[in-house]
Amino acid sequence: MVRKPDYQNSDVPKWASVDAYFSQKLAPEDTALRTTLASNAEAGMPTHDVSAVQGKFLALLVNLSQAKRVLEIGTLGGYSTIWMARALPPNGSITTIEVDPERAKVAAKNCEMAQCSDKVDIRTGAATEVLPQLQGPYDLIFIDADKPNNPTYLEWALKLARPGTVIVGDNVVRGGAVVDEDSQDGSVRGVRAFIDMLSTNECLESTAMQTVGEKGWDGMTISIVKS
Numbered sequence: 528m529v530r531k532p533d534y535q536n537s538d539v540p541k542w543a544s545v546d547a548y549f550s551q552k553l554a555p556e557d558t559a560l561r562t563t564l565a566s567n568a569e570a571g572m573p574t575h576d577v578s579a580v581q582g583k584f585l586a587l588l589v590n591l592s593q594a595k596r597v598l599e600i601g602t603l604g605g606y607s608t609i610w611m612a613r614a615l616p617p618n619g620s621i622t623t624i625e626v627d628p629e630r631a632k633v634a635a636k637n638c639e640m641a642q643c644s645d646k647v648d649i650r651t652g653a654a655t656e657v658l659p660q661l662q663g664p665y666d667l668i669f670i671d672a673d674k675p676n677n678p679t680y681l682e683w684a685l686k687l688a689r690p691g692t693v694i695v696g697d698n699v700v701r702g703g704a705v706v707d708e709d710s711q712d713g714s715v716r717g718v719r720a721f722i723d724m725l726s727t728n729e730c731l732e733s734t735a736m737q738t739v740g741e742k743g744w745d746g747m748t749i750s751i752v753k754s
């Protein structure tokens with residue numbers, strides 16, 4: 528059975544208002560984060576940023592893992608970058624890769640506005656070109672770029688990791704389409720191959736969490752590198 532993506536689900540407005548409630552109470556956005564979303568919209572970017580509560584979740588993962596070096600694959604306008612950069616200790620840094628030079632420029636401006644440029648190193652170029660130039664190990668790696676390339680990004684993440692590194696993969700539910708084993712959608716296929724790799728790699732311990740909220744029905748994987 529092919530399930531249709533459920534973004535039109537009648538509960539979506541309710542999910543969004545619960546997100547707004549939790550965000551207001553637990554993950555408030557300051558002017559810089561709000562302006563970042565406005566700048567991204569003005570630049571015509573897709574609204575693929577994480578939500579505020581997801582941004583706070585990533586920030587907490589940075590804190591929980593005591594990460595000093597973070598790698599993000601897929602900057603977009605830097606919204607998640609800012610959440611994670613702000614969670615870093617004073618000597619921490621985040622390297623973030625963006626394929627689109629215009630988006631990278633907007634992201635750089637956003638990081639400046641959010642007063643975290645000193646911690647953010649934006650690398651412009653295809654991740655497959657940039658990743659071989661990087662020096663590990665990173666303490667936390669957030670994979671959030673073009674989904675068909677997820678398997679390649681995971682291979683690189685493993686090369687740039689150490690035992691204890693946390694690897695997070697965004698958008699692994701795709702409105703439920705992830706369960707369609709015959710899907711011809713490149714993103715679904717990329718995510719399914721990524722999940723297979725997480726499942727079979729003996730150096731990784733992983734789980735996946737579905738989420739609902741202002742971004743509809745989606746979810747993230749979380750893995751730790753064992754050895």
Ligand code: DHB
Nearest residue numbers: 575576577671672697698
């Ligand atoms: C898509 C990608 C994202 O990174 C995201 O957060 C939401 C959707 C997409 O490719 O559809």
Ligand code: MG
Nearest residue numbers: 575671697698
């Ligand atoms: Mg994403």
